[in-house]
Amino acid sequence: MTPGRPVPPPLALHIPLAEDVAGELRPGPAVDGIDDPRQGRLAAARGAVSSDGGLVPLTVARRAPKPDDVEIAIEFCGLCHSDVHATRGEWGTQNYPLVPGHEIVGRVSRVGSDVDDFAPGDLVGVGCMVDSCRECESCLDGLEQYCERGLTGTYGAKDARNGDSMTQGGYASSVVVDRRYVLRVPENLDPAAAAPLLCAGITTFSPLRHFGVEEGDVVGVVGLGGLGHMAVKLAKAMGAEVKVFTTSESKVTAALELGADSVILSRDADAMATANRSIDLIIDTVAAPHDLNPFFRTLRRDGALFQLGLPSEAMPPVNPGALIRRRIAYAGSLIGGIAETQEMLDFCAEHGVVSDIEIVGADQLNDAYDRMVAGSVKYRFVLDTTTLQAPAERADA
Numbered sequence: 001m002t003p004g005r006p007v008p009p010p011l012a013l014h015i016p017l018a019e020d021v022a023g024e025l026r027p028g029p030a031v032d033g034i035d036d037p038r039q040g041r042l043a044a045a046r047g048a049v050s051s052d053g054g055l056v057p058l059t060v061a062r063r064a065p066k067p068d069d070v071e072i073a074i075e076f077c078g079l080c081h082s083d084v085h086a087t088r089g090e091w092g093t094q095n096y097p098l099v100p101g102h103e104i105v106g107r108v109s110r111v112g113s114d115v116d117d118f119a120p121g122d123l124v125g126v127g128c129m130v131d132s133c134r135e136c137e138s139c140l141d142g143l144e145q146y147c148e149r150g151l152t153g154t155y156g157a158k159d160a161r162n163g164d165s166m167t168q169g170g171y172a173s174s175v176v177v178d179r180r181y182v183l184r185v186p187e188n189l190d191p192a193a194a195a196p197l198l199c200a201g202i203t204t205f206s207p208l209r210h211f212g213v214e215e216g217d218v219v220g221v222v223g224l225g226g227l228g229h230m231a232v233k234l235a236k237a238m239g240a241e242v243k244v245f246t247t248s249e250s251k252v253t254a255a256l257e258l259g260a261d262s263v264i265l266s267r268d269a270d271a272m273a274t275a276n277r278s279i280d281l282i283i284d285t286v287a288a289p290h291d292l293n294p295f296f297r298t299l300r301r302d303g304a305l306f307q308l309g310l311p312s313e314a315m316p317p318v319n320p321g322a323l324i325r326r327r328i329a330y331a332g333s334l335i336g337g338i339a340e341t342q343e344m345l346d347f348c349a350e351h352g353v354v355s356d357i358e359i360v361g362a363d364q365l366n367d368a369y370d371r372m373v374a375g376s377v378k379y380r381f382v383l384d385t386t387t388l389q390a391p392a393e394r395a396d397a
Contacts, residue, residue: 040064041071042395044388045172046362047099049396051089054366057388058097060168061395062176067114070182072124077170078103078195078355079381081226081287084369086156090312095156097397101170101383102128102154103195105185115179123191125183125345126175127198128335130154130167134180142339144181168397171365173385183342186349193354196226196380197345199335200355204231204283205344206336207306208238211281215239220275220282220298221260224251227285227308229356229379232258235283237351243279245295254378258356272298277326285309289316292330296322304329355380361387 045058065071083100085091104126108118118124131152132139138146145151152159155169161178169175185194204227213219219235221228222245235242236259244255245266252263264271275298282295287309295305296319303326323330336344348354356379360368368381 040176041174042391042393043172043174044385044391045099045168045397046365046383046388047097047168047171047397048087049097051087051094051096055087055171055369057362058099058396059391059394060099060172060397062174063162065110065112065176067112068178068180069112069176070108070115070118070124070179071110071174071176072104072106072126072182073109073174074104074106074170074172074385076105076192076195076359076385077101077172077383078199078357079360079365079368079372079383080196080199081372082199083169084372087369095166098156098166099168099171099397100155101172102126103198103200103382104154104170104175105191105195105198106174106385109174111179118179118182118184123185123187125185125194125198126154126170126177126181127183127202127341128154130177130181131159131161142337144337145335166397171362171383171385171388173388173391181338183338183345185345189345189349190354192359192382192384193357194345194348195382196230196355196357197348197353198341200226200230200380201234201348201353202336202341202344203227203308203333204285205234205347206340207283207308207331207333208234208281209340209343210333211304211306213238213240213281217241217280218243218278220245220264220279220295221285222266222282222295223285223309224255224258224379225285225375226355226377226380228283229258231283231285232260233353234347236260237347237353243275245282266294277301279303282306283308287311289313291316293319293322296326296328296330299326299328301326302328304331307332357382359384362389363387 045060046055047058108122129151132144132147133149136148157167158164217240219240220243221231242260244260244263255263279298282305289311
């Protein structure tokens with residue numbers, strides 16, 4: 001826990017659940033005098049009740065842990081730009097109320113009877129998924145993010161193993177998750193700065209690891225936001241030379257301070273020409289439509305460009321000749337599997353890599369959303385859950 005930080009709020013009010021839902025538990029210390037393993041709990045939260053109403057205080061019902069479940073007292077939760085899109089209904093019809101948040105870090109408070117890999121007090125994390133089919137080829141290969149039946153997102157998804165209830169995320173005081181989707185957060189990582197690793201960190205780590213980046217490789221990073229700054233840090237930790245592409249001269253100094261070896265102004269034709277055939281791998285984090293063809297020209301033979309940013313509008317067409325002439329690959333990548341996410345956390349602990357963050361309170365969330373849209377953050381916001389209100393006596397979700 002961060003020195004001098006207040007103790008996280010209690011998990012608070014209990015809620016009765018059917019006795020056949022909960023298995024035998026190995027509870028941690030009693031919370032608010034409640035230690036009945038058959039009780040679920042009400043968690044304080046912030047979430048949306050409509051697409052245009054902003055984030056408001058809510059109370060969510062958390063199930064009593066089943067035999068394979070881990071109950072977590074959340075300390076911090078990162079804010080991701082996808083949270084903004086989801087709560088504002090920008091990705092299609094949304095079910096409200098909705099509590100966002102998929103960059104969760106906290107301490108285990110209770111575990112189910114079959115859980116032997118986590119214990120009360122452990123520092124743990126939960127990322128973008130809380131379940132998958134566990135049977136398809138992708139799941140069996142440890143690539144649950146590509147589950148062929150569809151992963152279960154940490155919020156806004158139907159939870160098939162729990163009565164098709166809607167998952168509610170980490171802007172809350174607690175959460176209950178199957179142990180298979182819980183990560184161990186190394187104790188030497190600052191828990192607040194580690195939270196964004198569970199989305200921004202793994203999203204950039206996975207393509208770097210898939211491509212086999214190592215010392216001597218040259219990695220280009222397009223965009224210097226939440227994803228881009230993590231790509232710079234991780235690629236440098238892997239031993240690569242890093243070149244940042246940006247359209248803004250104001251980001252040159254920031255990129256160099258993060259560890260980039262050089263910065264290329266992508267609107268400068270001469271600078272782009274100088275970078276021709278100089279890069280092995282490009283990580284593109286920009287979520288707005290942009291022309292990829294100039295970046296393909298900077299890749300060496302057998303290079304690759306991984307698209308991580310997801311624009312809401314169509315991208316300019318790709319010239320196939322740019323790919324064919326140098327055997328270049330244009331690929332996409334989605335977060336990472338559970339094993340790979342744990343590998344990423346351990347790698348970050350070994351190399352001292354965390355996200356650059358600004359901690360916000362619950363009452364600052366709506367302003368933080370507006371600032372994210374405006375690009376006014378270096379580089380990720382993180383919610384301190386001690387600032388949440390006490391839960392009500394009845395659940396909103």
